[in-house]
Amino acid sequence: MAEGENGTILGQVSIDVLAIRPGNNAFTLNGLLAPSRETDLPVIGKFFSAYLNGQTQTVKVFRNQSSVKKAIAMDLTISGLSMKANLDGIETKLIHQVNVLNFSIEFDLVHVNKVYVTGQLSVFFELPSNIHMKFKALRTSINFTMHFNDKPSMGQMILHDLPVEHNQTTNELFISFNKQELIVLNDASFKEFAANLVLTTNASIMIEGLAAALAEVRIGNITLSNIPINDTLHLVGYNEFDNGLLNIDNIDLIGAISCQALALRVRTQIINPSVVNILYGGRLSLDLCDIVSGKSLGLVNIDPFYLQLQDNITVLDAEESVFV
Known part of the structure; x- marks a missing residue:
């Protein structure tokens, strides 16, 4: 199959059995758009682009190669062309x-x-x-x-x-x-x-x-x-909380768990800096540590843990057990 203007090979179609009757004949041919040379790719692109835009173009079917000088019988001009509109294997980065x-x-x-x-x-x-x-x-x-x-x-x-x-x-x-x-x-x-x-x-x-x-x-x-x-x-990342996006509103003393432990309720406001937010994160337990000694003071339990959409405020209530 060749392009009508300069005979550039567009691809190849095969016919197993050819039957021609008197008058007009219609053929269904299956083939591939595959140029014989890499330098012909722009012609393929032009042909395909014209087809997708519904533009009329001349295409010829030749026996073997279009370079055959005396192509006979199979030298036909295509008056209509249809393609299967499922384009598989688009390997270029679209x-x-x-x-x-x-x-x-x-x-x-x-x-x-x-x-x-x-x-x-x-x-x-x-x-x-x-x-x-x-x-x-x-x-x-x-x-x-x-x-x-x-x-x-x-x-x-x-x-x-x-x-x-x-x-x-x-x-x-x-x-x-x-x-x-x-x-x-x-x-x-x-x-x-x-x-x-x-x-x-x-x-x-x-x-x-x-x-x-x-x-x-x-x-x-x-x-x-x-x-x-x-x-x-x-x-x-959420580490942007360091930039003033996490604030503790208030801390309430609930009561004493023992002579060495207090139960606290903490309300925290977080502004989410990330496009990643949490709809439901289950229970989140954080270890509260002394910033100087690194000694653990107790656990902060947030249940359920979630974060609102980016730049929105999330209000979380957490319970802490602080060891004195």
């Missing part, structure tokens, strides 16, 4: 940036090893420079794994057939999801990530996987599949 707008973590009340996530992502989607068309993304599916500090995959998320909000000016896609399971693949790596998120000013995770998108173009809807995702997400 997704250039992934941002986490919010990421709410919830631990299962019954199954403590199950983690759910509610949130919103934004991705920048860009077609190859030699394909020019207007499109509107409608839905997407994403399957990706997460790595922390070059360790084995700590988790996996599978987001299936989600609606997409598409800004066609910037080609930014907004994807929202609700209570999707975060499959923990490596417990130690996940705990290390959580500790870094709590104890440092930032934590970075690398995500990689594949995406698919249903998009609307001039000729109808097309499905782009096997779109690679490979990016690094930088998350602000």
Whole structure:
């Protein structure tokens, strides 16, 4: 199959049995867009771009190669062309940036090893420079794994057939999801990530996987599949609490547990500096230590522990047992 203007090979189609009857004949041919030379890729891009935009173009089918000077019988001009609108194996990097707008973590009340996530992502989607068309993304599916500090995959998320909000000016896609399971693949790596998120000013995770998108173009809807995702997400850590984002409002003396221990109730206000918030974190126990000697004074129990969305105030009531 060759492009009509200069005969550049576009790909190859095969016919097992050819039957031609008098009059008009219709053929269904299955083949691949695959140029014989890498330098012909721009021609393929131009041809594909024109097709997606519904533009008429001349294509010829030749027996063997288009370089055959006296092509006979099979030298046909195609008057109409249709393609299967499932484009598999898009290996170029169409997704250039992934941002986490919010990421709410919830631990299962019954199954403590199950983690759910509610949130919103934004991705920048860009077609190859030699394909020019207007499109509107409608839905997407994403399957990706997460790595922390070059360790084995700590988790996996599978987001299936989600609606997409598409800004066609910037080609930014907004994807929202609700209570999707975060499959923990490596417990130690996940705990290390959580500790870094709590104890440092930032934590970075690398995500990689594949995406698919249903998009609307001039000729109808097309499905782009096997779109690679490979990016690094930088998350602000909770250690930013040191910057005046954690305040103890009041401490109430509840009573004496013993001659050496007092029971206190503490009310704390926290402004979450991170896009990662906690919907339900279970019971959180903190060791209260003397800042000079490092000696433990007792435990602070927060039950349940949660954090509001970024820049919002969370009010937590905690109970302490302080040893005198």
